[in-house]
Amino acid sequence: MNENEELILGMIRENPFISQQELSEIVGLSKSTIATIISGLIKKEYVFGKAYVLNETKPIICIGGANVDRKFYAKYEITNETSNPVTSTRTVGGVARNIAENLGRLGEEVTLISTCGHDSEWEEIYDLSSPFMNLELVAQFEHSSTGSYTAVLDRNGDLSIALADMDVFENITPELLIKNSHILRKAKCIVVDLNCPSETIDFLCFFTSKHTIPLVIIPVSSPKMNRLPKTLSAVSWLIVNKDETETFMNSKINDDKDWENSVKKWLGLGVKNVIVTNGSKGVITGSENGEIHYFPAIETPMVADVTGAGDSFCSGVIYSWLQKKEIGDIIKSGLVNAHKTIMSKYTVRQELSQKQLMLDMEAM
Numbered sequence: 001m002n003e004n005e006e007l008i009l010g011m012i013r014e015n016p017f018i019s020q021q022e023l024s025e026i027v028g029l030s031k032s033t034i035a036t037i038i039s040g041l042i043k044k045e046y047v048f049g050k051a052y053v054l055n056e057t058k059p060i061i062c063i064g065g066a067n068v069d070r071k072f073y074a075k076y077e078i079t080n081e082t083s084n085p086v087t088s089t090r091t092v093g094g095v096a097r098n099i100a101e102n103l104g105r106l107g108e109e110v111t112l113i114s115t116c117g118h119d120s121e122w123e124e125i126y127d128l129s130s131p132f133m134n135l136e137l138v139a140q141f142e143h144s145s146t147g148s149y150t151a152v153l154d155r156n157g158d159l160s161i162a163l164a165d166m167d168v169f170e171n172i173t174p175e176l177l178i179k180n181s182h183i184l185r186k187a188k189c190i191v192v193d194l195n196c197p198s199e200t201i202d203f204l205c206f207f208t209s210k211h212t213i214p215l216v217i218i219p220v221s222s223p224k225m226n227r228l229p230k231t232l233s234a235v236s237w238l239i240v241n242k243d244e245t246e247t248f249m250n251s252k253i254n255d256d257k258d259w260e261n262s263v264k265k266w267l268g269l270g271v272k273n274v275i276v277t278n279g280s281k282g283v284i285t286g287s288e289n290g291e292i293h294y295f296p297a298i299e300t301p302m303v304a305d306v307t308g309a310g311d312s313f314c315s316g317v318i319y320s321w322l323q324k325k326e327i328g329d330i331i332k333s334g335l336v337n338a339h340k341t342i343m344s345k346y347t348v349r350q351e352l353s354q355k356q357l358m359l360d361m362e363a364m
Contacts, residue, residue, distance in 0.1 A: 001046070004029070008037050009046055045182055058186055059109045059134065060318070063177070063204070064096030064193030065169055065220065066114040066129070066138070067147030068121045069307065069347070074155050086152075091307075091347050092125045094147060095193040095220050097133075098308055098348055102315030102337070104132025105352040108322075113137045113180065115171040121146035137180050144168040147195075169195040174203035181207070189236075189322060191216040191314075198227040205234035218314050222247040233270030237321065239314050240266070242278045259284055263292055275317065275331070277310070285331060295331045298339040298364065308347035313338035316357070329361075336360050 001009065007027060011018060020038065024031045041047045072086040100110045111134040116122040118140050125146065126135060150163040177184060177200065184190065190213055192204055201217070208215040214236040219225055225248040232238065242253050245262045253259050259278060263286035266274040272288045282296040316337035320330040340360055341349050 001041075001044075004033075004037055005041060005046075008034065009041060012038075012041075012047060057109060058188040059111045059183075060100075060103055060189050060191065060322075061111045061113060061184060061187045062096040062100040062103075062133070062191045063113045063172065063196060063200075064191075064218075065094035065147055065166065065195035066092070066097035066112065066116065066125050067094040067149055067166070068124060069093035070148065070150045072150070072152045073157075074153065074160070076155060078152070078154055078160055092128050093149065093308070093347055094125075095195065095218055095311055096191065097125070097129060098311035099191055099193075099218065099315050099318070100133040101129060101348045102312055102352065103319060105348065106315070106319050106357065107354045108319065110134065111137060111183065113172070113177070115139050115141060115144070115168050115176075116146040117144045117168060118142055119146050121148065137183065139171065139176055141168060141171055144171070166195060170197055172196045172200055174200055177203060177207070184213075185211050187213050189214045189216060189318065191218065191318060193218045194220045194224040194227045196227070198229075201227055202229055205229055205232075209234045216314075216318055218311075219244045231270055232266070235271045236273060237317070238266060238271045238274045239317060240274070240276055241310070242276060245276050253278075260292060260294075275334075277313070283331060283335070285327060287327070291327075293327060293331075295328075295335065298335050300339050300342050303342050306342055309338045309342050312341040312348065319357075332361055332364070333357065336364055339364075 008023060011023060011026065020031055020034045023034045069091045071089045073088070075085045075087065078084055096114060097112060100112045104110045110132065116125070116138055122140065129135060145165055145168060147168050148165045152160045154160045184207065190204060190208055192201065194201070204215060215234055216237040217228065217235055219228065219240050222243050225244050228248060246253055249262060249265055253262055259276065263274055263276050263284050266276070267286050267288065273285070275283050275285045277283045280297050282294065284292065284294050286292045313334040316334035317330055320333035325333070337357060
């Protein structure tokens with residue numbers, strides 16, 4: 001902005017209903033000059049028209065999967081090539097969408113960028129997600145199906161087969177993000193999952209570095225680790241599990257020493273902060289200053305459903321980090337949120353709020 005633009009913006013900030021005539025009289029510029037300055041501020045998206053609503057929001061932008069999750073529970077031993085009696089459940093999911101809902105329930109302003117089809121599945125996701133996030137930037141594709149994940153579990157609750165229809169997310173391209181770059185530039189933080197193509201992850205690394213925006217990468221599964229860049233200097237946080245780490249590093253984590261060394265290897269690739277989770281064993285964190293910390297998992301005797309636990313952990317970490325908490329509180333926030341989610345039948349626990357998370361942490 002030039003000097004006149006800064007002056008006019010400051011006056012609008014003090015009085016969003018000030019008229020162009022009043023501005024002209026106060027600053028000594030013609031009314032037509034004031035109109036040109038305001039038009040420029042609107043084009044640059046510093047303000048949103050009359051009554052000059054200031055565009056100062058800085059949302060967390062989550063980019064990646066939003067899908068419908070279906071689970072089928074076999075009543076008896078599964079028999080191939082015939083019909084098997086089951087019970088079933090259906091929920092909305094997707095790593096980026098789940099994280100967005102968690103953060104929305106925690107009071108953050110969140111925008112989701114994803115892709116979907118023109119179908120009833122997207123309508124369901126929209127209805128259940130829109131109270132917690134802005135969905136205006138989700139792109140719909142006429143001849144694609146909204147993402148879905150279907151799991152068949154045997155009578156012991158173990159996964160027998162899972163079917164993932166995620167092709168629609170290949171449309172989360174750099175071109176799609178470039179169309180929305182004016183929104184991306186305003187982000188307080190960008191969170192992306194590896195449902196996105198590798199070229200999109202590369203673009204976000206470049207974009208966030210150029211505009212000094214914190215970038216958080218959340219892998220989705222071991223097979224998608226090949227979408228992660230080899231250099232991670234643009235990444236503020238990488239939250240990854242043991243299996244995903246083993247896949248990317250092409251090495252096994254057999255003991256605590258290997259686990260700690262895997263954190264050092266991630267840091268060696270340039271990531272500023274990394275967390276390697278290891279199920280019931282807890283997590284190890286590392287930061288660019290060389291500090292490495294171990295945190296045990298919270299024992300959860302009453303497990304209702306583990307779905308969404310990883311996403312709730314990531315959300316707790318991101319939320320407390322943005323609140324500028326110390327590393328102990330950042331990790332505790334994630335562990336507590338995951339612990340409470342596992343005890344809930346919901347992918348994102350319904351009682352989650354700023355106040356509830358604070359109470360949950362105080363009780364631990």
